[in-house]
Amino acid sequence: MLHQFPFYLAVILAIIFLVMLANKIKIAYPILLVLAGLAISFIPGIPPVKIDPELIFIIFLPPLLYEAAWSTSWKELWRWRRIIGSFAFLIVFLTAFAVALVSSHFIPGFTLALGFLLGGIVSPPDAVSVGAILKFVKVPKRLASMLEGESLLNDASSLIVFRFALITIGTGQFILQEAALNFGWMVFGGIGIGVLIAFVFFKVHRLLPTDVNMDIVLTLVAPYIMYMVAEELHSSGVLSVVSGGLFLATRNHRFLSGSSRLRAVNVWESLVFVLNGLVFMFIGLELPEIVNGLEGVSISAAMGYGVLITAVLIVVRIISAYGAVIFTLIVRNFIAVADTRNPGIKGPFVLGWAGMRGVVSLAAALSIPVQLDNGAAFPQRNLILFITFVVILLTLVVQGLTLPFIIKKFNLPEYDHLLSDEESYHHMYKQLAQQSLEHLKTKYSKELKEQPVLQQIARKWEDSSVLLDDASMASECKTVYLAMLDQQRHWLRTWNHDHHVNEEVVRRHLRRLDIEEEKMQFQ
Missing domain, CATH: 1.20.1530.20 (Na+/H+ antiporter like fold)
Structure with a gap:
């Protein structure tokens, strides 16, 4: 052998x-x-x-x-x-x-x-x-x-x-x-x-x-x-x-x-x-x-x-x-x-x-x-x-x-997903950004006022067409941000129960959140 x-x-x-x-x-x-x-x-x-x-x-x-x-x-x-x-x-x-x-x-x-x-x-x-x-x-x-x-x-x-x-x-x-x-x-x-x-x-x-x-x-x-x-x-x-x-x-x-x-x-x-x-x-x-x-x-x-x-x-x-x-x-x-x-x-x-x-x-x-x-x-x-x-x-x-x-x-028709995967992905990203911004302002209003990095994240979520970059984060900011990522995963899993949502798009977002979490270890 x-x-x-x-x-x-x-x-x-x-x-x-x-x-x-x-x-x-x-x-x-x-x-x-x-x-x-x-x-x-x-x-x-x-x-x-x-x-x-x-x-x-x-x-x-x-x-x-x-x-x-x-x-x-x-x-x-x-x-x-x-x-x-x-x-x-x-x-x-x-x-x-x-x-x-x-x-x-x-x-x-x-x-x-x-x-x-x-x-x-x-x-x-x-x-x-x-x-x-x-x-x-x-x-x-x-x-x-x-x-x-x-x-x-x-x-x-x-x-x-x-x-x-x-x-x-x-x-x-x-x-x-x-x-x-x-x-x-x-x-x-x-x-x-x-x-x-x-x-x-x-x-x-x-x-x-x-x-x-x-x-x-x-x-x-x-x-x-x-x-x-x-x-x-x-x-x-x-x-x-x-x-x-x-x-x-x-x-x-x-x-x-x-x-x-x-x-x-x-x-x-x-x-x-x-x-x-x-x-x-x-x-x-x-x-x-x-x-x-x-x-x-x-x-x-x-x-x-x-x-x-x-x-x-x-x-x-x-x-x-x-x-x-x-x-x-x-x-x-x-x-x-x-x-x-x-x-x-x-x-x-x-x-x-x-x-x-x-x-x-x-x-x-x-x-x-x-x-x-x-x-x-x-x-x-x-x-x-x-x-x-x-x-x-x-x-x-x-x-x-x-x-x-x-x-x-x-040329079989697509009955279930009228939007393309890219359109659906960006549409879902905007929804995530909007809901995350509302959640951040409601639950973490004190931290949002005190932490400049969280304010920067909030501004980027307000303009949901811009993705997050590698900004340095303090320990308290990391805790809040990781909690927000977990909340986004929860929303994604909830939306996934909707038959009209393409699961491949949901998985792409989950993978993006995993990457964001991974980046936190190097901040």
Whole structure:
């Protein structure tokens, strides 16, 4: 392993270069990384790459899910909970069922159980790929929120299908009552374990004298503990990390200082960048190992099966997107829904087309055991691996390259946020300045009369188009100013409950307040 260390360093440098290139030519970097890994794998002398699935599930998956949970808006997740829940659970199960029927009918040697196994592997779209693509195109906030929320939860449902299919293949039987109980424990147990562990970390941060470095280390440790404890108790590690991450993300301003938040963001952005880059590069590098494992079926036939399953995934997802819209239009007559307007035909198509597969699919396929419990070889393992790779490659390249063009062509309207992000940001800043000025004059009138620096701040808030600069502050001034910053955070969190406020704008203001608080340490 040590003699391959320079190779892995070279891979990281290649990832950095390829991501820069992807940003330059404005395509999603996962596409370029997979294709580059595929090309590198054919270079003579390149060390063979064999991915240990435990490495992805234990080392890679928890931090990637945790960071995604922290970046997800709970407000938007709850607002679109019905459509997100249907895509993350119902449509994943429907997709797995469709793949099972098609594969068992058209692929020789495939049983229905093997079809469900393949369906569980390839059914969840990849969050990283969608996020990387949406960075280069303007898409309505509601659509982005739906895709983010779905990708946060669908890994759990697909892995549940995958586990039940593995058990059925290994034992040769499927007991519905037992499966239902296990499903309930995996879902609700995983959520409960994640929230409980997150609550413990919340109390540790609040009650113990941690500093910035300790806070950051605790955020790095938390997702691994959530995942491993849930898996050890035979529950869903994915749901544990997601629920725990959401619990802490909605409370981060109550237990992390401004310094901890600012520095943790930098650490996590760098970590997730490296992890995502490595995983997508390894997907391409793994191809020779997967091809060498094919036995009893030609590469052309295996490619055909991969294309067939990819087509099934795309068609089922698009049909499901329109089905979800039709269902919403019907039930809006009986229950309250997030939006009663007809979204037309463009929005559901974009939602259906944004179904690129990635990290979790590859990890699940690689985790299929080589042998059954009775010592017999696991049926069709190598073919399932190859089909999974073809699905990942085709969805990333075909859908990933065409999705930005489709979004631009459709020019989807923005229903929720009439102002641009910049206009909304400056408008909110003026409101903060006005309310802060009123609060300062009312609660700290004595200090305002005695402290010239506070008078200077008040004058700048009166002209809310001017941002604060680095003025020296006495200790008493710092106390008042920090209290004002905390009050502004409180107002921002209150405004964030309004569905018409763009949460990204609120987060920009919270980050600005963190920076202002950080500057106080150098005054």
